[in-house]
Amino acid sequence: MSMVAFKIANKLITGRSALSKLADELVLLNIDDPLIVTDPILVKSGTLNQVLAQLGERSYGVFDGVEPEPEIAIVEMCAQVFRDGGHDGLIGVGGGSAIDIAKAVAGYIGHDGPLESLFGVDLVPRKGPPLIAIPTTAGTGSEVTNVAILSDKKAQLKKGIVSDYLLPDVALVSPTMTLTCPRSVTAASGIDALVHAVESYLSLNASPITDALAIGAIGMIARALPKAYANPNDLQAREDMSTASLMAGMAFGNAGVGAVHALAYPLGGRFNIAHGVSNALLLPYVMEWNKLASVERFADIARAMGAKVEGLDQRQAADEAVRTMAELCAAVEIPKGIRHFGVPEDAIPQMAMEASKIDRLMRNNPRALNAADIERIYRAAY
Numbered sequence: 001m002s003m004v005a006f007k008i009a010n011k012l013i014t015g016r017s018a019l020s021k022l023a024d025e026l027v028l029l030n031i032d033d034p035l036i037v038t039d040p041i042l043v044k045s046g047t048l049n050q051v052l053a054q055l056g057e058r059s060y061g062v063f064d065g066v067e068p069e070p071e072i073a074i075v076e077m078c079a080q081v082f083r084d085g086g087h088d089g090l091i092g093v094g095g096g097s098a099i100d101i102a103k104a105v106a107g108y109i110g111h112d113g114p115l116e117s118l119f120g121v122d123l124v125p126r127k128g129p130p131l132i133a134i135p136t137t138a139g140t141g142s143e144v145t146n147v148a149i150l151s152d153k154k155a156q157l158k159k160g161i162v163s164d165y166l167l168p169d170v171a172l173v174s175p176t177m178t179l180t181c182p183r184s185v186t187a188a189s190g191i192d193a194l195v196h197a198v199e200s201y202l203s204l205n206a207s208p209i210t211d212a213l214a215i216g217a218i219g220m221i222a223r224a225l226p227k228a229y230a231n232p233n234d235l236q237a238r239e240d241m242s243t244a245s246l247m248a249g250m251a252f253g254n255a256g257v258g259a260v261h262a263l264a265y266p267l268g269g270r271f272n273i274a275h276g277v278s279n280a281l282l283l284p285y286v287m288e289w290n291k292l293a294s295v296e297r298f299a300d301i302a303r304a305m306g307a308k309v310e311g312l313d314q315r316q317a318a319d320e321a322v323r324t325m326a327e328l329c330a331a332v333e334i335p336k337g338i339r340h341f342g343v344p345e346d347a348i349p350q351m352a353m354e355a356s357k358i359d360r361l362m363r364n365n366p367r368a369l370n371a372a373d374i375e376r377i378y379r380a381a382y
Contacts, residue, residue: 004207007164008144008250009133009171014243016235018174022054022091022132025170029130031089033059035082037102038093039066045180047136051093061085066098069151069158069268069275072115075104082109082129089130092168095189096140096149096275099133103166104148106131116152121360124163133168136177138228138241139189139276141196141249143171149275157269157354173246175239183229186241187332188276190225193245194218194328195279198287198301199258200251202294203364210255213247215304220244222305222328229332258365260286262358263374266351273341280334281341284326285381291318293367298322338382348378 013021026034042048043064052060063078078101082090092102106128108115118124133143142148148161181189194217200206201214224240231237263286264278273281291298298318302309307324309317330336339345352375356362362369369377 004209004254006209006254007146007167008253009168011170012144012173012246013170014173014246016174016176016239018172019050019054019134019177022051022134022172023056023058025132025172026058026089029089029132029169031130033061033085033087034089034091034132035061035063035078035085035087036091036093037063037066037078037105038098040064042094042136047177047180048093050177051091051134061087066094066101068097069272070097070101071151071153074101075108075115075150079105079108087129089132091132091134093134093136095135095137095185096142099135099140099142099168100148100150102131102133103142103168104150104161107148107161107163107166118161118163119159121162124161124165127165131168132170132172134172134174134177135242135245137181137185137189138178138238138245139192141193141245141252143168143173144246144249145253147253151269155269158265160360162360171246173242175235175242178238178242179233179235181232183232186229186232187225187334188274188280189245190221190228190241190332191280191283191329191334192276193241193248194221194225194325195260195283196248196252196257197221197244198283198325199260199364200248200255201301202290202297202366203255203258204366205364206255210251214251214255215300217244217247217251218301219304219306220247222324225328226331256361256364258361259290259369259374262361262365263355263377265358266354267338267341267343270347270351271341271343277334280329281336281338282377282381283329284322285377287322287325288380289369289373289377290365290367291322338378343382345382348375348382352378
């Protein structure tokens with residue numbers, strides 16, 4: 001490890017009263033007329049009102065056209081609303097979809113070419129309008145990463161814009177914003193955060209900094225997610241999950257994720273399976289594959305999750321990590337089996353080929369995979 005660069009949002013404000021700092025941060029960023037980027041569910045549930053209450057007499061606009069697994073067209077629509085409204089900043093409020101749309105718009109504004117030309121690494125030419133991210137789920141970590149993931153419906157793939165210019169200027173992370181999160185979303189987003197932590201801990205680009213964040217997040221999620229799922233009003237569990245998701249986001253935003261995410265992308269792009277669910281469906285099976293290359297780290301994961309590993313050797317402890325992970329997914333009622341989401345078995349070879357080409361993620365994975373290996377994992381998870 002000759003050098004490590006650590007990238008996160010410019011400022012993190014966390015805790016139950018974090019939202020109260022929104023007005024101050026708007027002033028510091030010279031935002032007079034922000035566009036709030038969110039989804040219709042958060043408007044209908046009243047969750048967005050917590051944000052609006054902090055704006056006082058300030059003028060603002062709302063774009064509530066974000067959908068799950070958002071498409072390229074939504075970024076273009078939101079950017080047009082931003083321009084037409086004369087807005088000078090963005091506030092992304094929601095799960096990963098809303099925050100990713102806000103980040104993508106921030107990168108797209110001022111770019112002369114088509115949005116598609118930004119897909120890839122470091123292709124955003126300049127810093128866009130200031131951006132504040134306010135997550136309403138404990139899972140994606142999008143509030144501290146430099147990636148925006150969009151669905152390309154024509155190609156039936158998910159594609160990423162990766163640029164440090166997408167890093168939010170401020171992330172306001174308050175557990176009160178997650179209280180209206182449905183139990184199914186709590187489960188899927190919580191396992192998504194766990195995948196981020198696990199994959200960054202196993203990543204070939206891991207560092208001592210990301211290791212500390214990842215292993216801490218793994219332990220916190222293992223303890224807090226069942227509580228948040230069982231009792232959605234448990235504010236301490238919600239706060240722990242918000243913190244763990246943030247930590248996992250900082251870890252994977254720097255160490256990267258691996259094969260779980262690569263295999264999940266075709267499921268989301270082709271069959272519209274929610275990202276967190278796709279990750280959860282594949283996690284135990286990819287872990288089983290990766291175990292051979294990273295036995296010691298798997299044993300660390302088992303201990304962090306509270307598995308009983310006393311008296312076990314490293315390989316046995318690694319087995320406990322996979323077993324404990326599968327138990328946690330079952331405890332929060334993550335559906336088991338890709339087939340239950342209408343994925344035909346004959347789609348597996350093509351999905352395997354697509355996943356094998358996602359080099360940005362595959363090169364982080366601790367054990368190499370080819371298309372045939374990926375196909376076997378899909379079939380095991382089917």
